[in-house]
Amino acid sequence: MTKHEMIIPTYDDMLAAHMRIAPHIRRTPVRVSQHLNELTGASLFFKCENFQEPGAFKVRGAANAVFGLTDDQAKQGVATHSSGNHASCLSYAAMLRGIPCNVVMPRTAPQAKKDTVRRYGGKITECEPSTSSREATFARVQSETGGDFVHPYNDPRVIAGQGTCAKELMEQTDGLDMVVAPIGGGGMISGTCLTLATLAPDCQVIAAEPEQADDAYRSFKAGHIIADDAPKTIADGLLVPLKDLTWHFVSNHVSEIYTASDADIIDAMKLIWKHLRIVMEPSSAVPLAIILKNPEAFRGKRIGLIVTGGNVDLDRLPWLA
């Protein structure tokens, strides 16, 4: 596969992905907090993808791509560009299979994320923190290495892999009214739509986005993709724009997109650290932030929240900045 643009993954692709990646990922726990339930008036179920070994749900899609390669394809390794967690997770999956991984990362990515990529044997080439610089640098790196391009989200193998998270979440809970996930490029949201459209068609999929990188919200309202170059928000995992495949799922299956300010995101992050006692990223706090900001839309509901990742720089916590 070299052109994935309009190969739309199916429910069966997601089931096959789950079989393929199960030996390599964790079935992460679902955590609850009586206190957060009282605070929101809802029943919240937090799916802890920050507990994956490399610290993010993206190991699901990455492992599906890496372990789906033929032996011949695998020899060239894999390559990608990523604002962080996809890079770590693809490096981790490539290390498990014993193949090379080249990644292009913005030079401004958190040091913790660069360290993780290198610990897993990934080779980093730095670019400027903009979509345009990232894509240009990547084209050069890929032509030099010949690795299979595993896009961080606009790839049917990746979306099918991310969809396995919602499958586990439904198996681990006794029915949900909705699932809320952060939206950046839309990989997790697309996988969630893919899975729930068949497995739980009455369960709404809600996307949560930083106000300061609200291109998905504006795209959703406009009816076509709107992309920003170099947005700035504390939620550094959500800077990238939708692409055609993820737009397909967002435009057809997402019920609503809500946004939250960076201040709201930091408050929600601290609440989760304090009451769930888990270490997770600002990006992963956007779902709770939008629930706290729009209580009337969520009160009384049973809600799954995807805690997408937990790779933060512990020396630079946002509420201490």
Place this chain on the structure above:
Amino acid sequence: MTKHEMIIPTYDDMLAAHMRIAPHIRRTPVRVSQHLNELTGASLFFKCENFQEPGAFKVRGAANAVFGLTDDQAKQGVATHSSGNHASCLSYAAMLRGIPCNVVMPRTAPQAKKDTVRRYGGKITECEPSTSSREATFARVQSETGGDFVHPYNDPRVIAGQGTCAKELMEQTDGLDMVVAPIGGGGMISGTCLTLATLAPDCQVIAAEPEQADDAYRSFKAGHIIADDAPKTIADGLLVPLKDLTWHFVSNHVSEIYTASDADIIDAMKLIWKHLRIVMEPSSAVPLAIILKNPEAFRGKRIGLIVTGGNVDLDRLPWLA
């Protein structure tokens, strides 16, 4: 029961405690990190008691005491003194049963712990941060309120309750060579000894103590209880001395006590936050700190570590002090 001093709890008391408290506590997950395993050369299984709703294993002993009271006894409520987590957990258990809870806490206890006690309806009376002041203040409070005294550790109901943690840990893992737990007053260690002496007699119990509050280590070496008044360490859950009941278990069943400096404890804490992605207290990092400091004693072993609690002041993290 008003005098518990030499009523030694049995394995059957622990089994009864587990039946009694199961509806009120969580069966907490066990987490692993490939990275921490590589770092130590051991297989580490972290039992996440920080994930109890009130954030500490002490909810086990507290719930066993509270739900073991007759209706007549329960009317007077419960009372205790505690450096923090026992106070929160007893307040929480009392709230679940709907009875009063009076607690004496050092005025220097972390604000987060005081807030938690009050959120659960506990009434706080402050004392100076020394064992002598704590005991004098408590005598006054208890004589005024008449509540059943639930000692934070020197109480057979509490020790039987804490022992349920090691029972779950053994059920959740496929055999362990040893269990390492922090030691302060010795309640968790005693419960662990109580359970493993019957359930897994070949599994060693190792205690981990801060160098700067090493009264248990010195007691263990001397063969009798040595108590300090007002020790100072970052591990603020481990300031209290052994008492006769916990000394019974420590002197008869603990294999070894190791100590770690505050600097080692802080390093281990940060490693756990980074790689297990859980929020836990300095006290709970002492087991990993002693393993890192004494690698030859632990290499190649399957080791359970009790992550005792997760109530920290997120505005005052020790590595940022």
